[in-house]
Structure formats: structure tokens, C-alpha cells
Amino acid sequence: MNVFKQLIALVLVVAFAGCTDYLDVVPDERPTEADAFKNIYAAENFLYSCYSYIPNPRSGTGSIDFMTADEVVTAFEHETFANFPKGNFTASNPVISYWNTLFKGIRQCYLLIDGIDQTPGLSDQNKTLYKAEAKFLIAYYHFLLARNYGPTIIVDGVADINTPFEDFPSRAHFDDVIDFIAKTFDEAAAELPVRYSSTSAYGRATSIAAKALKARALLMAASPLFNGGGEDQTSFYTDFKDEEGNLLISTTYNPEKWKRAADAASEAIQLAEANGHALYSYNESLGETYPLDETLRDLRYTFIDRYSQELLWADTRNEGTYELQNKSTPFIQGRAWNGVAPTLTMVESFYTENGLPIDVDPNFDYDNRYAIATGPNGTTLNLNLHREPRFDAWVGYHNSYYEIIRDVDGEVVEQIKTQFRKNDNCGINGRSNNYTPTGYLNKKGVHPKLEQPTLMAPSQQYPWPVIRLADLYLIYAEALIEYGSATEFATAKEYIDRVRTRAGIPTIDEAWGVVGGASTKETLRRIVRDERTIELYLENQRFWDLRRWMIAEDYLGVQAKGMNIQGATDDEFFRVTTVPFQRQFRSPAFYLMPIPQSEINKNEKLVQNPGY
Template structure:
């Protein structure tokens, strides 16, 4: 977009092309100029395909928690890896001059790279018209998707609707467009791409864009745009962005609530659902996956919902880059070190998350008359030893995704296919005096960990695509939009029920009937939000959801709680204890800061409020 940004982008592009294409020229040694790079990148169909793949490489890797903005940075979990880069986000320790994790530059490089592909692809010697048309549709999709990611982080952005002249005078540098204009740009891009993309990709092209993915991103964009943060604070709360204007006085985020935005979001979500179902996507159930555990069939389905890459038709778009040995699965499994292998015991659900899961009756724990909420922190005898009353009589998702004191963690260790986990100070998963590789709350995450993961050595023996979009999200998107529009509440409940029934709990009406039913917009809003918190737990959603709902101060500005992991016996361990990691969230944190270096280059670029 700006000259020095473009030059650094060329170096990044060149590095990716070296990996993607068998080129004989070392691009890093070339004076940055687009002509020799383009000549090699588009010299034949194979090179052009490599150029397309390198456009995809600008998508942030959402499964790599150590450098991810949104995987481990909400209030679902806390980790013992407070030394890692991502941990500065929940602490609020970032600024415009030091954004810590910022995708601004790389996403704009990706957009420019897509425009370079669009400009050159028709002239590639020997390329088929069909391939050229598909590549152009994918590039247009990526341009829209990169804009969506930027909007989600920064709000109103600079719309790159063309390949900018790198030699333009600074007085012509582009400025931020109003938020709603940015949203419409993404929607138009996704509509255009959906008309030209295939419904599904071939097996060897899994992860590339499809028409269903494009419609799903459009639906997500409109859901965000209708949400309180970007829609005047909602019907009952004022906007955070009064006075947020460009230098010429243009309002950058509208400050009045527009009810029809929810109708638009609902229509887009339904369109995406219908396209997905027509393409054969469905909620994952009744798998024949060859693992003995979990023994409960519902818990087994829930554990494998996106791990079973062969049989699952629920994941609409998956992140296909392979997991590293220091990523999700090894980081969350029970502690192991030495000749047997390595696992790091460090992704720990917070007490807030533990309490968010329903009871086995499908009700919140504080609403179920059969659940002893007042004594939930009382020590009781469980199937495998003492545990909290809180951990028993819970819904199948809790048992499938959360490991608690004196419960089993299904993972392969030698001839054993499960580990009985205990979290007191000197136990197998206890802190034992370590400064990291421990559970800060006395719980461990199991979601996203394959039961047959073999940890006989430091490796990742089971790989699967990380879920970027799955059908359950679309159902909940549609339900939320219907609830917020105040219409079709019964239809909204039916789509939430699809997720609930798959999870092994009763429908909303069945669960809530004994306590007065659930038929108001206010109550159903709480239900759909809790359902998202549970179903989409640890899938990169919570970070954005609490922001778009404008409730982040209530959740991200407090320290996590868990058990007393320094306790050496049951009586000491089963005490609610504050995790000693600071947390800070202020109003400015609803949006990410534009890197100050970009503001300095372009004096016409207005910074986000508070930075």
C-alpha cells in the first residue's frame, strides 16, 4: 500500500515462492522490483499455482496458540505459559507503538499479492481457462477474507479495492472508510466469489476456498456488523464511538442502532446453512472412529467432532497447516517428560469456563433445581476418588472436553489409553515446584486432543484440520440473529436445539419447562450466548464474541479462578483460589491498535480511540 510496506511485502512473497515453486533465482538477492518476481511467479501453470498458494499463506494460523491473537487470550482458559508472546494480550500489555501481535502489515501484503495474481493469471503460458477462472475467484475471496480479518481487529479500515501505485504521493495515500462501507465491501466480495467458486474442492485441494466458505464468511461478517459494538451499542446501550471521526469529519463507526442489520445477518446465515447442507455438511454424530475411548458414544462424538478428518462433514473450512510438537495437543495433555516422551500440561480451563457448561439436564448450573449449586465447591466421593460436587452430574460436553481432579484423560501412553489425572501439588499433573508446564487452575483441556495421540516420544502422531468454520457455528449464528431481530424465536430455538441434541442434552423447551420455560428475547439471548461459549469453546471465538457483545469488561478484566494447586491434600486443594496472573481490559481494547509506524507513514490515517 505504501512503498516501504510494499517492498517488505515483496521480500515475504519471495521467501514463500522459493518454498512453493522450484525457482532457480534467489529472490532475496534481487533488488525489490515486481517485474522479475512476476516473470518467475507466472512463468507456467505450476508456478502460478505456487503463487496462489502463497496468497493463502498470509492467513494467520489460528491453531498456533503461542503467536495467535485469539486462541488462548480470552477467559476460557489460562495457561502456565505466561512468558509467551500471546500472554501479553490478556494482561492488556500492548499499544500502538508495540502492538505485540499485529496482522495489519501482513494482511495488506496478502491483499496486494492477490491483486498481482489477478493482473497476471490470464497471461500464464499454458494455463487452462478453467484454472485461471478458479484462481481469480479464490484471489477475490482472499481479498474479501483479508479485509474481514482486518475489520474484525481494527474496525473501519483502508479498503484496498485495487492495486495501489507504490509511487503515489503521500497526499494521495488512502484513508479509512466508514465501518459499514467496509462491511459492504466484504459482503460484495463474498457474493461475487461464491458465484464463481466450486461448492467443494477436490481432496488434494482441501483448505482452498469454496462457495460455501464464502457464504459462511459473509454471514459471520454481517453477524459482527449487527452486534452491539458496531451497531450503536445495541437497542439498550449507547455507542462507544461517539466522536470517532476521520480528519474530514466523516463518522467512522455509526453510533445509532439499526435493527435491520440483524435481519440481514439472519438472512445471510440461513443462506450459508442451506448451501452447506446442500453440499452434504452435517453435524458429526455416530462415528465409527476406531478408538475405544471415550466409552460413552455421545462423549466420543463430541471429542472427535473435528478430529475425525475422514468421517466428519461438519468442518466447512479447516486450517490445514500441520501442528508442531509445541502446539495444541502436546501443550494440553497430562505432564510427561523423560524417555517416555513429552507433554506440557499447560492449557487450563478457568473456573468461569467450568461453570459455563450445563448440568446433565441442559440447564445452567445456577438454574437447575436438581443441581446443588450452593454446595458446588463441596468435596464429594467421585467414581475415581474425591472430587468437587461441581464436576459431577454435568453435560456430555463437559466430560468430553474437561479433565478434572480424579477423572480420566483419554490419551495413549505406552499400552495405556487413558491417564487418571490429579492436580494436587505433588500429583502426576501437579505443579511440583515447576515454573511452567503445570495447570494453573487444577483442570486440563481435552478438546482438540485425539484420544489415540501417541506420546511415546516428542511428536504429534495425529494430525487434523483445525476448525475455522463448522456447521454448528452457522446454526448458532442464525439463532442469535433471529433472537436479536425479535422474530421467529421458535425457529431460533430449533437451531440451538440441533446443537444441544447432538451434545446429548434435552431441547430448550424440555430443559426449561420445569422452571417456567424460555420464551423471551432476553432469556434466549442469554441462552444462545451460553451455547456459543460452550459449543465453540477454545475455537478462536470467545475473544471476539465478548467484544462484539460489549461485555468484555465484565469477563476479561478479572483474574481467573481455579483450585488451590499448591494444596498437598484434598482439603487444601479443593478451595477456590485466584490465579496470580494479572488481567486488564479497558474500553480501548475493544479494537486493536493500528501500528504506530503505519500512522507515522500516513498522516491521513486516524488511530483507534484510546491509543
């Protein structure tokens, strides 16, 4: 396999360009392996290069899991990421593949571990720290490989580039991969700081991040896809074996995997909270800003405030011109593209103002949700009214306000009313691109103080969340629900309620009490999955959640729906319409990503994932 024959190359570091408060070290040359540790500066550059193999989580050309689930549909179906919801990827043409990149990153990290001690003048403290960061990345890269490809190759050192083909490694059992990931995260956490004293180190590995990501990996391993199909389903992988006939993914359900995930999440939560991490509340030093409602403002700023204490680990790379913020904001010719559109499925996933699903709340007129109503700002759908704060904070709908700084007819305003009929300010207006395909517009991840005076990268930059505390609370809750009894259920509710309370909705027992309560595993499973769908909307998680729950074909193989964006009147526009974009999900193949066929051809011990 050619990944074991890659020579080292120093590439651009994970950097938040232009901001001195973030990790911002860009090497000025590409050193050879021989001079990588010749001095402190070279060693530091080498460390930073180890981070550079992390896939960019908000890049349309580099991220498999961003805008590729059923949360949004975009006007940018011609772009790379859109091949995934369309199902246009194969082993011969994987479109975006992490396989070689991640193995190169692992090799780079082991080279650092083996060579860092020879760096003249580098303190023993930094040698220990750099090794711990490399171990963290080794664990993280193995986790990404496991999440994408399932059972992968465990790399436990620098492979000899002259390894004969007959000695190339094969894929390890998935459980062994997870054990290696958990062990390596623990080893890294033992030597990593909980935080760094310098803000310039923001984005580097911490013990809190290691423990949190360990919990995420163990939750994945406990989930039905990798745990025998769970309690109620049959594993896809009864015939998935290596070249010697060994099963690669367990087909027997083991509830103790949920307990292991819950224990890891509890440990991570305690460490995070003991060191100042908390669910976000607005930093008043930022000054008065829209939205004026405090709950909506908290939700809108949850992670776009770059000093949010909710972030446990973040990607600090700069957002480019053609990424989320400019693509989401109301249309300006050549500057803002109005094209990231929540699907009707996502719109209907948000709760009512009473904290219940719209099909459960007896006070929500579910049967007439598509009827035209009069809202506070004009006509809209019943569906858009009396919804929870996260809906209003993160979704723009017809005759709602979008908080953004704009020059409107010579006047600077901080919010604009969005209207989506054919000839409206956010309507399609005859364009073949730069329009919302559903008549809704994403607001999440868009800074309310964003200005777009010209074609440029967003004026407001912030680190992208890899994992935040709300996610960790929901990891803990899900593991407890799947493992537990009444005692575990009560604790799970407590942690879900923390997220719900911040979101401005009633607790589980307060909300569900009017419909008979929430005390069974089935009900609580629905609740925690709904919470993940809502709270982590457009944060790279649903692509994987639907897979690990083994329900992806029900959502990802279905064309999106929205309003009739060709309608020029209310009666024409407010009609549920299928978005004419291809959506395909082949089960069980698409539950895992394909290993590039070129790699299978080079290593006869590699077996391809089922269905490719």
C-alpha cells in the first residue's frame, strides 16, 4: 500500500490566517526529514504540520459530511460536496477520500514522536507536549478512518518504506480499532494540558478534547451499525470478513458498549466543567447586537463567538469566500448567494414553542401546518409560527427577519425581512443559481455582524466547532438511554434538559407531561435523537448519526421538499413541492465510504467494504 511509502512533506499548518489570537504558524519552507528537528523552530513547524492532515470540516471541496445529509439542499449542486447526497461516488472515483491523507498524517505524527528528542535546545516539557499532541492526532486520525471506512489498519509506528508487499498489513477488527483509539486518546490526555496559556495556541490538542473525542468514538462503536445491529435490527456485516475469513465487525449486540461510552462521556464532562467550560451565554462585552431577544442571541452566537466556553475543540482555519456565510446570506449580486436552504424535513424537525415535536404537541395544528397564516411580519405558513427559539434563530422563512448588517437604499440596517416568492428580495427571480431551492434560508453559522461590501472572504471569522459541550451532553444522554434503566433515564433527562433550557424550551418532563410523559426507552430514544438533529443542525454530525443509527436510507435516499419557489403569489408559493435534485442512498454500501480501488489493487490483503 503506497501510504507506507510516502515521504514526509511539510504542508500548510492548521491556521486561522490573519488573526494573531489563533494558531497561525505557516512554515516558510518544506524541510526534508533530515532537517525536521535541526532546531526549535523546525521542530515546531513539524508539529504544526501534523495538524494539517485534518479534513476541513466546512469546506465544500474537502468535507464529506458538511451539507451532505438531509438538513439542507443548496443551489450549488455542481460543487464537489453535492456528489455525496446524489450518491455519485464509487471505489474507483470516491470524489473526496480521506484514506491516503489520514495515513500520511499518522506517519507524520510517528516521525515526530521518533525524532523530537534530538531537537537541540527544545525543553523536556515541550518534547513531552509535542509527543502528546502527536498521539492525540494519531488517535483522531484513526477515529476518522473508522468512522468513514469501518475496520481499518491500525498503525502503531513508522512503517518501513521498504516493506515487501507480502508483509503489508490488513484491516483490523473494528472493536480492536476502537480499543486502540481509546487507549491512545487516554495516553495523550495524560500529558496534554486542559488549556494553553497563550491564545496563539488555540486549536491545539488538549486533554479535554482527547476525552471528549474518546467518548464520541465509543458512542459510535456502541451504535447499531457497529454493534450487531443494536437491540432491534440485524447487522449488515454477517459476511464482512478479511482475506483469512475473520469477521471484521461484530454481529452480536453488546449493551456494555453503551456503558463504556457513558462512562467516557461522564469523565469528559467532569473534566470540561471543572476547567471552566459551560453552555454558551452571550458575552455582553460584544455590545448590543441583533437578535435582541436574549435566547435567540445566545443560540445565534453559540459557536460564532470565538471565545465561547462551550467549544471543547475547534478547527481554526479561515472561512473562504465561497463557503457557508456568503452562501447562506440573502442575495446580493456577486457577493451573497442566498443558496443554503433548510429542507422541509429539517424545518419540521424543530420543536414547537412547547418543546414537543410538531406531530406530538396537542396545541400545534399539525394537520393544517401548510395553511397560510398571518404572522407578526406578514403572511407565512402555520408551520413557521409558534416554533421553538432554535428555529427562529437558525432558519429564515417567508416574512421573517434575517439578522445581518446591510446597506439598504443608503441606510445601514442590522436585520432585513426575507421574502422568498419568485420575484421577492430572496426569490429565484429567474436565476439558474444563487437561490434557495426550498423557500427557506439557513442562518446558523452566519454572524449577525457580517458585512458584504464586495466579493471577499467573510468579514466575521470564527473557529468551527469540532466538538462542543452540548454535543458531549447528548453523547452522555444517548449512551445512558440505550444502556439504562430508570436511574440512567433520569440522569439522561437532566443532561438533555441542560440543552433544552439553554434553547428556551421546557424540560422533558414539563413538555411531555401533557402527552403521557417520557419514561420509556423508545420515547427517550426519539427525544435524544431529535435533540441531536436540532441542536447539532449543520455541524457535520447528522451525516454520521443517520448511519450509525442504521436509518440513513429512510432520509438520505429521499428527494427534499420545500415551498414552490416559482410561485409569485402567496397561494402559489405556499405549496409543498419536491426539489428536483437527485438523491440516492444504496444500502448497505453507503453506510461506509469506499476504500479507493487503487489502494485495494496495491494491497491484496485489503478487502473492500460491502457493496462496492
